Amino acid sequence: MHKGIAIIFVLFFSFLAHGQKETTPKIGGMTLMAPPRPFIKDPMPELTKINVGWVAVVPYSFTPGNQSRVIFGNDHTWWGESPKGIEETIKLAKQNGLNVMLKPQVWVHGSWIGDLKYSSNKEWEEWESGYREYILTHARIAEKYKVELLCIGTEIRHSIQDRNAFWRKLIKEIRSVYSGKLTYCANWDDYEKIDIWDALDYIGISAYFPLLEKSKPSTEDLMKAWQPIQKKLKTVSEKFGKQILFAEYGYLSVDGCTWNTWELEKIKHTIPNNELAQSNAIECLLGAFCDAKYWAGGFLWKWFPHGYGHKSSKNNDYTPQGKVAEETLKKWYGEFLETDN
Numbered sequence: 001m002h003k004g005i006a007i008i009f010v011l012f013f014s015f016l017a018h019g020q021k022e023t024t025p026k027i028g029g030m031t032l033m034a035p036p037r038p039f040i041k042d043p044m045p046e047l048t049k050i051n052v053g054w055v056a057v058v059p060y061s062f063t064p065g066n067q068s069r070v071i072f073g074n075d076h077t078w079w080g081e082s083p084k085g086i087e088e089t090i091k092l093a094k095q096n097g098l099n100v101m102l103k104p105q106v107w108v109h110g111s112w113i114g115d116l117k118y119s120s121n122k123e124w125e126e127w128e129s130g131y132r133e134y135i136l137t138h139a140r141i142a143e144k145y146k147v148e149l150l151c152i153g154t155e156i157r158h159s160i161q162d163r164n165a166f167w168r169k170l171i172k173e174i175r176s177v178y179s180g181k182l183t184y185c186a187n188w189d190d191y192e193k194i195d196i197w198d199a200l201d202y203i204g205i206s207a208y209f210p211l212l213e214k215s216k217p218s219t220e221d222l223m224k225a226w227q228p229i230q231k232k233l234k235t236v237s238e239k240f241g242k243q244i245l246f247a248e249y250g251y252l253s254v255d256g257c258t259w260n261t262w263e264l265e266k267i268k269h270t271i272p273n274n275e276l277a278q279s280n281a282i283e284c285l286l287g288a289f290c291d292a293k294y295w296a297g298g299f300l301w302k303w304f305p306h307g308y309g310h311k312s313s314k315n316n317d318y319t320p321q322g323k324v325a326e327e328t329l330k331k332w333y334g335e336f337l338e339t340d341n
Contacts, residue, residue: 027297028333029054034080043305070130246298
C-alpha cells in the first residue's frame with residue numbers, strides 16, 4: 001500500500017514539474033528582402049500564414065571600397081531600402097499585426113563589412129559622421145511608426161571593438177530620439193569581445209555558428225553540437241543581464257549546410273540541393289533554444305516578397321519559401337506565438 005502511494009506521489013509531482021514548465025515569449029522573426037520597386041501587393045499575409053510574428057526590415061547603405069563615407073537614401077538604393085519604401089513596409093507590417101525590427105546595414109562593395117578598417121583617426125571620423133546620420137535617420141523613422149526594436153549595426157567588427165567611445169555616444173543620441181528597444185548584431189565569432197552590451201537591450205548575434213562538417217548530419221548530432229555554444233551564450237547573457245537575440249540565423253538548402261555557410265555561399269551552385277538538411281538545421285536550432293530563458297528568439301534570413309529572386313530551378317539559397325523548412329518554421333513559430341499571448 002505504501003509502495004503504491006509512493007508511486008502515485010512520484011507520478012503526481014512529475015506531472016506538476018512538466019505541466020508547470022516555465023515558458024518565455026520568443027521572437028519568431030523573418031528578414032524581408034527589400035524590393036527594387038514598390039510591392040505588387042501586400043507581402044505580409046504570406047508571413048502571417050506561417051506564424052511569423054516579427055519582420056526585420058533592412059535598409060542598406062553603401063561604403064564604396066575602403067572609402068570613408070556612408071551612402072544612403074532615395075537616389076542610391078532600391079525602393080524598398082529608401083525612407084519611403086521602409087515607411088511603407090513598416091506600415092504594412094503593422095497593419096498585419098507584425099512586430100518590427102528595423103535593421104539598417106552597410107554593404108561594402110567587393111568586401112565584407114567585418115573587414116572594414118581605416119588606418120587613420122581622420123578616416124574613421126569621416127565614416128562615423130556618415131554612419132551617425134544614417135542611423136539617426138532610421139531611428140527617427142522607427143520612432144515615428146513605433147517600431148519595437150532597432151538594430152544599430154551589423155557585423156562592423158573593427159569599429160565596434162576599437163571605437164567604443166563613438167558607439168556609446170551614438171547609443172545615447174539614438175535613445176534621445178527613439179524610445180524602443182536597441183540591439184547590435186555581432187558576428188558569431190566576436191560577440192564575446194564586445195563590451196557595449198550593457199548599453200543595449202539585447203545581445204544580438206549573426207548566428208551562423210559552424211556546427212558539423214558533414215554533408216548529412218543527424219539531428220541528434222546537431223543537438224549535441226549546439227551544447228558548448230549554448231553554454232557560452234548563457235554565460236555572456238548572465239554577465240550582462242541581457243537576453244541573446246539571433247538577429248540573423250539561417251541555412252542554405254544544400255548538403256553540409258551546418259558548416260561555414262559563408263564559404264558554401266560561394267560554391268552553392270556546385271553542391272547538391274538538400275531541403276531536408278536545411279529543415280533539420282532550423283529544427284535543431286529552434287529546438288535547442290526554445291526553452292532557454294536567456295534566448296529571446298531570432299530572425300531567419302530571408303524571405304523574398306511574392307517569390308522574387310526565388311524561382312530558379314537551383315533554388316538553394318537561405319529562403320525557406322516553398323521548401324520543407326517552411327512547415328518547420330510554421331510549427332515552431334506557432335508555438336512562439338502561443339507563448340507570447
